[in-house]
Amino acid sequence: MPKIIVLPGDGIGPEVTEQALACLALLSEARGLQLTFQEQDFGGVAIDRHGAPLPPATLAACKSADAILLGAIGGPKWDTAPERPEQGLLALRAELGLFANLRPAHIVPGLEHLSPLRPDIVTGADALVVRELIGGLYFGEKVEGTEAASDLCAYTRSEVERIAHVAFQAARNRRSKLTSVDKANVLATSRLWRRTVIEIARQYPDVALDHLYVDAAAMALITHPTRFDVIVTENLFGDILSDALSVIGGSIGLLASASTGAPGTPALFEPIHGSAPDIAGQDRANPAGTIASAAMLLDHLGHPAAAAELRTAIDAVLLAGIRTGDLGGTATCREFGAAVRERLLQAIDQREQAAA
Numbered sequence: 001m002p003k004i005i006v007l008p009g010d011g012i013g014p015e016v017t018e019q020a021l022a023c024l025a026l027l028s029e030a031r032g033l034q035l036t037f038q039e040q041d042f043g044g045v046a047i048d049r050h051g052a053p054l055p056p057a058t059l060a061a062c063k064s065a066d067a068i069l070l071g072a073i074g075g076p077k078w079d080t081a082p083e084r085p086e087q088g089l090l091a092l093r094a095e096l097g098l099f100a101n102l103r104p105a106h107i108v109p110g111l112e113h114l115s116p117l118r119p120d121i122v123t124g125a126d127a128l129v130v131r132e133l134i135g136g137l138y139f140g141e142k143v144e145g146t147e148a149a150s151d152l153c154a155y156t157r158s159e160v161e162r163i164a165h166v167a168f169q170a171a172r173n174r175r176s177k178l179t180s181v182d183k184a185n186v187l188a189t190s191r192l193w194r195r196t197v198i199e200i201a202r203q204y205p206d207v208a209l210d211h212l213y214v215d216a217a218a219m220a221l222i223t224h225p226t227r228f229d230v231i232v233t234e235n236l237f238g239d240i241l242s243d244a245l246s247v248i249g250g251s252i253g254l255l256a257s258a259s260t261g262a263p264g265t266p267a268l269f270e271p272i273h274g275s276a277p278d279i280a281g282q283d284r285a286n287p288a289g290t291i292a293s294a295a296m297l298l299d300h301l302g303h304p305a306a307a308a309e310l311r312t313a314i315d316a317v318l319l320a321g322i323r324t325g326d327l328g329g330t331a332t333c334r335e336f337g338a339a340v341r342e343r344l345l346q347a348i349d350q351r352e353q354a355a356a
């Protein structure tokens, strides 16, 4: 029985997680997936209850899981805490060896008008950011003084190699185009990055590789998003570019992610957005990104049909005009989640009738 650890976290985290969890529970029941769920404290809530963002019991539970579903962590309440919620997230990623963070973004045909970008720019946009997740500036040595501070950016060849393989393989399963994003005109780590990606490319002659500097990439993502298929980049650049990419679909609330490590180890699924303190506790958050993260979780557990059913339901609800405030709609977080489950039930009924 696959064990899912659920980390609702802070702010809108519990609100969006509740909706995604209910979708997973429904699919598990309907398809006999036998998923089991166990909730753990993580982030600011864990600081309040246990004095640390990643308590030992939470880490142990995550290590023994098949998959982890996370809402979001952080918020103003803990911004000056000795150990911030964000450090718990970084520690969890590092402890589980989650070096590859996959962040897909596409425009649902028929929903081009939800994008702040012109329809002729966004129509057909479908990109995947492959973000290196446990190296670079986030994890280099830090010196924090009152007069001076520094964060070391370091990468090893093998760290670049393993993320490059993930990206080339992802490109192979999509449109066979990979853009490596770096700042090789300035940074030594970026020159190592580019050399290594070019070397690995020899093993993937079927994938077309190009390179962009991160500043130019940020512009191209907005002005010409359809030029991208898979984008591979280092930790900080991937963080920034994936939020930029979320503009395409009209809201960061739509974007899902999967963080994976070595084969056979637990993977983590979470929306790319944060705890949105400005709308927390108001039932206004868009749960679509978390529900889509649950779909990625189903794929990871080897249930592609259930994952596809869930994605189809999300798109159908959006196309039916049921949308939260971030997309200009009036639906609450709960109403959106309930509408997705209604579509799931309809699809399950139709499937069962067709089989009878």
Ligand code: NAD
Residues within 6 Å of the ligand: 012, 016, 071, 072, 073, 074, 075, 076, 086, 089, 252, 253, 254, 270, 271, 272, 273, 274, 275, 276, 277, 278, 279, 284, 285, 286, 287, 289, 326
């Ligand atoms: P944020 O993503 O929380 O919010 C940015 C903006 O997007 C806000 O206006 C917010 O209301 C909106 N938004 C985000 N998610 C939404 C959703 N699902 N539905 C509707 N609107 C949504 O980013 P922030 O404000 O910079 O950060 C807030 C906190 O979250 C910080 O403590 C930050 O460190 C943390 N954070 C956590 C994660 C994570 O848990 N993985 C990711 C990013 C930020």
Ligand code: IPM
Residues within 6 Å of the ligand: 074, 086, 089, 090, 239, 272
């Ligand atoms: C994300 C977040 C995190 C990151 C923070 C909260 C540590 O922004 O998951 O995108 O920078 O990786």
Ligand code: MN
Residues within 6 Å of the ligand: 239, 240, 243, 272
């Ligand atoms: Mn981010």
